[in-house]
Structure formats: C-alpha cells, structure tokens
Amino acid sequence: MSVIEIILPDGSTRSLEEGQSALDLAEQIGARLAKDALAATVNGELTDLSKPLPAGATVAIVTPASAPGREVLRHSTAHVLAQAVTRLWPGAHYAIGPAITDGFYYDFSLPGGARFSDDDLERIESEMRAIVTENQPFVREEYSYEEGLKVFSDQPFKVEIISGVRDGASPEDASEVSGSVVSAYYNSPTFKDLCRGPHVPSTARLGHFKLMRVAGAYWRGDEKRPQLQRIYGTAWESKEALAAHLTQLEEAEKRDHRRLGQELDLFSFPTELGPGLSVFHPRGGTIRRVMEEYSRARHVAAGYEFVNTPHITKAELFETSGHLHWYADGMYPPMELDDGQQYYLKPMNCPFHVLIFKARQRSYRELPLRMFEFGTVYRYEKSGAVHGLTRVRGLTQDDAHIFCTREQMHDELVSLLTFVLDLLRDFGLNDFYLELSTRPAEKAVGSDEEWREAETTLAAVAGTAGLELVMDHGGGAFYGPKISVQARDAIGRTHQLSTIQLDFQLPQRFETSYIAPDNARHRPIMIHRALFGSVERFMAILIEHYAGNLPTWMSPEQVRVLGVRDSHDDYAYAVAGALKSDGVRVVVEAANEPLGARIRRAKLEKVPYILVVGDDDVTNATVGINARGANDPERGVLLTDFRQRLLDEISTHGSPELARGT
RNA sequence: GCCGAUGUAGCUCAGGGGCAGAGCAGGCGAUUUGUAAUCGUCAGGUCGGGGGUUCAAUUCCCUCCAUCGGCACCA
Known part of the structure; x- marks a missing residue:
C-alpha cells in the first residue's frame, strides 16, 4: 500500500495510506477532532468526510462551529426535513432544499394538493427528531443520467433537474449533476435525494434545529409555474447557538420600525x-x-x-x-x-x-x-x-x-x-x-x-x-x-x-x-x-x-425637564425657555407624579436627555443630566455648560450613545 | 396576486355556544416626590365587516377586508 502526503491548513504535512479519508486524517490528528468532524475541504472544495483523499491535497477538517460546518449541517437537516415529510405524507414530491443564511428550507408538493398548516410543523419536527435518533448514515451514490432518471422516476422535480442538465436547458443545476454523473444521497433504504453534497456522516450529528414557518414558493421562482409548499427552518451547531439565534430574532423584532412607530407615536x-x-x-x-x-x-x-x-x-x-x-x-x-x-x-x-x-x-x-x-x-x-x-x-x-x-x-x-x-x-x-x-x-x-x-x-x-x-x-x-x-x-x-x-x-x-x-x-x-x-x-x-434611539439632532423631543417637586416647576420652565431659545425641542413635565415614574416614561419614550432639577439646581443654576443610554446620571452641571454640550452634539450630528455602544 | 397564519378596549393580551375580562394608556380626585412604575376612582367594546348553522354565535361554518410570515413583483 502506498503512502500519500496531505497538507494541512497551517502548512504542515501528514502521511496517510492511499485510499484513506479525511475522517482517517482527523483521527490521526486527534480523537476530539474526529468526533467533531462533519466534512472536509479538499483543495478548497467541500467534500464528504468519507471520501478517499488524493495525494498532495490541502485538506481542512470542517467542524460544526464554522461557516462551512453550519452550511453542511443545515443542508443535511434539510434532507432530514424532506425525509420526515415523505414519511408523514407518502407520495409527497420534494423539489429543492438548500442551506440559506441561518438555516435551510425545502420545497414540497403534497399529494392531492394538500397544504401544510402551522400545526403540521410540530408533527414534522418530532418526526425529524425520530430520524436523528435513528442515526441514519448519509451514503453517497453516483449514477449516469439514465440511471439517475430511473432512480428518481417517482420524483418529477428531480427528473426535471436531471433532464434539464442533460439537455443543457438549465446549466444552473450543473453542480448537482456534474459532468455526466448524477449524485444522490441515501439516508435509509426508503429515502434518497439528488444532491451534490457533502453531508454530515450521520443524522445523529444533527439536532439543534427548529422549523420556523411554512410559506408558498413558486417552482423555479416562476410565478407561472406551480406553487410549492416551502418549510423554513433554522439549524445550529449547539443548543446555545440556536438559543442565541432565537434571542437575536427577538431583538431584531424589538427594533422593527412598525413596532417602534406605534410605541413612539411616530x-x-x-x-x-x-x-x-x-x-x-x-x-x-x-x-x-x-x-x-x-x-x-x-x-x-x-x-x-x-x-x-x-x-x-x-x-x-x-x-x-x-x-x-x-x-x-x-x-x-x-x-x-x-x-x-x-x-x-x-x-x-x-x-x-x-x-x-x-x-x-x-x-x-x-x-x-x-x-x-x-x-x-x-x-x-x-x-x-x-x-x-x-x-x-x-x-x-x-x-x-x-x-x-x-x-x-x-x-x-x-x-x-x-x-x-x-x-x-x-x-x-x-x-x-x-x-x-x-x-x-x-x-x-x-x-x-x-x-x-x-x-x-x-x-x-x-x-x-x-x-x-x-x-x-x-x-x-x-x-x-x-x-x-x-x-x-x-x-x-x-x-x-x-x-x-x-x-x-x-x-x-x-x-x-x-x-x-x-x-x-x-x-x-x-x-x-x-x-x-x-x-x-x-x-x-x-x-x-438606531433601534428607535435617534441621534439628538433628529429626535422629536430632545430634552425633557422634570422638577423634583412642583415648587421646582418654575425653574424647570426657565431651563426649558433657555433651551428653546437655542432652538432645542424641549418639554417640561410638571411634578404631578413621583420623579421615578416620570423618568421611566421619558426613558420609554427614548428622549435623549432628561434634566432633573431640584433645590440645589435652583440655587446654583445647574441641572441634573440623565442621558439616554448612560449608566449614571450627572448631578450639578451648570446649565450654561449643558447648553453648550447639547448644541455641539446637535450641530455635529453626534450620537454619544451609539459611540458608547448601547 | 399566490400559500400559510392572525384579527377581542387607544396599546399588549386572556377568554371560548348561554351577562365581555386584565394590565398599561386615558378622565377625575388625592399624593409633593433627587433619577425606570404613588394611591383611589371613573369611563372605555357592534369581539374586523357581511352572510349562514343554532332556542342562543365573540366562540362553529362560508365569504370579504385588514395585518403578519414567505413567494412573485419592485420604474
């Protein structure tokens, strides 16, 4: 048996026996890496872990917490989704199911024109979890066009893809059907999918996923062709990464302009x-x-x-x-x-x-x-x-x-x-x-x-x-x-x-x-x-x-002045008058409620500057500054100093809190 | 336009064939407060519109409208 040299990403080399795969390489490097490995890049190209390596190749082991790793596990999760759907809806036709940003989708046509409802997502998801537990291997097979057409004879979308490439009608699919070779992946005797791969070694490597929604989508993106049923999901390398993504979605929802437009009365x-x-x-x-x-x-x-x-x-x-x-x-x-x-x-x-x-x-x-x-x-x-x-x-x-x-x-x-x-x-x-x-x-x-x-x-x-x-x-x-x-x-x-x-x-x-x-x-x-x-x-x-925290120069209300007690209201109005003469959009809220309640309201309304004025301020011509996004309020700032700071910030279109990263 | 979901008070939401609910917001009254929720009280609804089933519909069915998530479209 001859020995081949493999180059690792750091430039070092390893010796393998001819016919050995990236998985063998990973095992040679370390047990932990072998356990983590999902796929490999060989000379820059993503491939299955099990594929024999060519001599002299530059090989990197692809692990889950990386961009290519996530792409592979998302794509593999899409296959599991398709298998789950074919189990629950025998006779379902599956079209395409790629990895996308943060997740994957798969398009289906169900027998009798049936449609997915939101409730179906739960059933499909538990079927997917069953498939993960079954620890099904992803096995690659390659065929000629004619064999491929036979293998997928009950899947009209796959037949269309294969014959489209064969006839040169849809070169965009050529990567799924490269040269004259049609590649497919089997999970189990009952499920196979036309696919260029690569895939994770087994469904057991998947699991941190969630089906998000169903949607209609036109076959080939063409309005004039049949509308398929699309299921979107998200998939990650760990429970934590999935949870972080879901949290991020919630955060994005909080800055949705439609929601803020309502909340801020815009x-x-x-x-x-x-x-x-x-x-x-x-x-x-x-x-x-x-x-x-x-x-x-x-x-x-x-x-x-x-x-x-x-x-x-x-x-x-x-x-x-x-x-x-x-x-x-x-x-x-x-x-x-x-x-x-x-x-x-x-x-x-x-x-x-x-x-x-x-x-x-x-x-x-x-x-x-x-x-x-x-x-x-x-x-x-x-x-x-x-x-x-x-x-x-x-x-x-x-x-x-x-x-x-x-x-x-x-x-x-x-x-x-x-x-x-x-x-x-x-x-x-x-x-x-x-x-x-x-x-x-x-x-x-x-x-x-x-x-x-x-x-x-x-x-x-x-x-x-x-x-x-x-x-x-x-x-x-x-x-x-x-x-x-x-x-x-x-x-x-x-x-x-x-x-x-x-x-x-x-x-x-x-x-x-x-x-x-x-x-x-x-x-x-x-x-x-x-x-x-x-x-x-x-x-x-x-x-x-800005998540609703518009820079001061654009804020509808730039400053709100609050007297501590109603005996400070006169001073509050005087402060507001001075700011108004500077062209500042300022509002006084009279002391009819506890200070904490008024501060809270101003914070929720995202006013950039809340000025609190009490006895000391009346005496010393100062203000207390509670700036949006700042941790602690400032006390006893001379009104003249605040006016200058504010005007500088407005004229330079400053956004101190964005600079603070809040 | 197409597929799926949702529509209950100004807002956020609970309820589920038999008298319509909460919190916040709002009105009134009291409270005088130093940095994110003071207390009390009052008012607020064709349960998206229309049609049907039923002794009875906010609840079930149909339809239209609007909104949300996608697809398609985007000068």
Missing part, C-alpha cells in the same frame, strides 16, 4: 386610508421635517434648483416616457374625465422635470442643471408586497434630475457619488458597498452603443469611490443602468439606499435639447438620482438602525 396606517398609505403623527412628522430640512440645505449648497410638480397628469406624459408601456400594472388605474381624457397619479417625477427643462430654450451655459423635488408618487403595489414604511403605495422621493452634456457627465457623477455618501454618513450610516445594475434582458430601450457607454461610464465612476463594487447583471431600469449604494445597518443587514441612474433615453423621447457653443441643438443626458430613495423607507431604516 406614524400609523389608518385602515380607512387603505393598505400602504401612511400618516405621520407629530413626533414622526418632526423627524421627517428634520430629515427634509437637512437634505434641502445640503442640496442648496450642492447647487441644486428646487422645483415642484403636480401629482396627476394626462396619460400622454407617461406614454411618451414609456412608463405606461412598462409599468401600467404598477400604476393606479386612470381617472377618466368627461371629455374622455385620462389622468394618472404619478408613479415617477422624471417626466415632469423634463418638461421644466423644456419650458424654454436652454443654453449649454446652464448645464449641469440640477432640479430637486421632494416628489410624492403613488404606486399600485401588489397587495402582498406592502410592508410597513419600506414598501408603500404613497411615498415621497428626494428626487433630482441632472441635465448635462456627455462631456460633463463623468465629473458630475463622481462629485454626485461623493455628495451621496457624505449625506448618508451625516445620518449615521457609514458601512457601504456599491452595486452596478446593467441592461435588463428584455425591459430595455435604446441602442447597444448607448448602453455600453452608460455602463462603462458608471463603472468608471463607481471605481473612484474606493468601495467594494458588486455587479447586478440585468438589474437596470428600462432607460439606463444604475449605481446603487448599499448600506449595512447596526445589526448587519444591508439596505439598498441611494440610486444613481444614467439615462440617454428620456431626453430623446421628449426631444430635449440645448444650444451648444456651436450654435446647434444638442441632446443633453439625464442623471436620475435619489439619496434617501423614499423618505418613508429611509426613516424606517434609520429607526431600525
């Missing part, structure tokens, strides 16, 4: 108005006003002109722009007037801004011409799509359109991108990456040359930001490609925020022109851009980012 969705139509209460209205005022000031400084346009328009405008052709389904149906004229609620502001450009003849001297508007638009979102403030039917965009020459566009885009990122940072977001969305396969107008030029320009501009750039092929608008700024929030979720779109098409459709130095008409190009995207959605993202 906004609501009166059922009288209809789905996706929000109203902002005074506190939410203040946050919104501060956001908008700050944005306006920055846009003025950046050379934008402010325009206003109506909410409805004749159909013709959106026929010319092309929106009606592509997006009629997403628009509110037209109002028909007596003379047969149709009017639409606007879903976009751009054509209006084009008309402003066209209102008179333009000279090259005016370019770049930057038109800004907080434009409220209405989109008929499908009923299942509306979601809090993040997906609504009436929204306000911080929308602007820049008209410039082709020569200007590159520099204009570069300075625009800087402007965008600076503004987002001022709102406390600072972890970004960029996405470049290119020409859609079908929904697109314009020539290949124009698209190429636009995409090349945007790619060059994106490169100047020094940020990670991700490609989103085919994700552009029908009239042009876009750069979008993606931001990670405080709990690591990413949100698509600002978009910058380059558009050669609308100026043509509207026959827009300016007079150039050569005294001839030239076509401007247009840049569409929104920084918040939608004011409503941006506010929702900020609320969740």
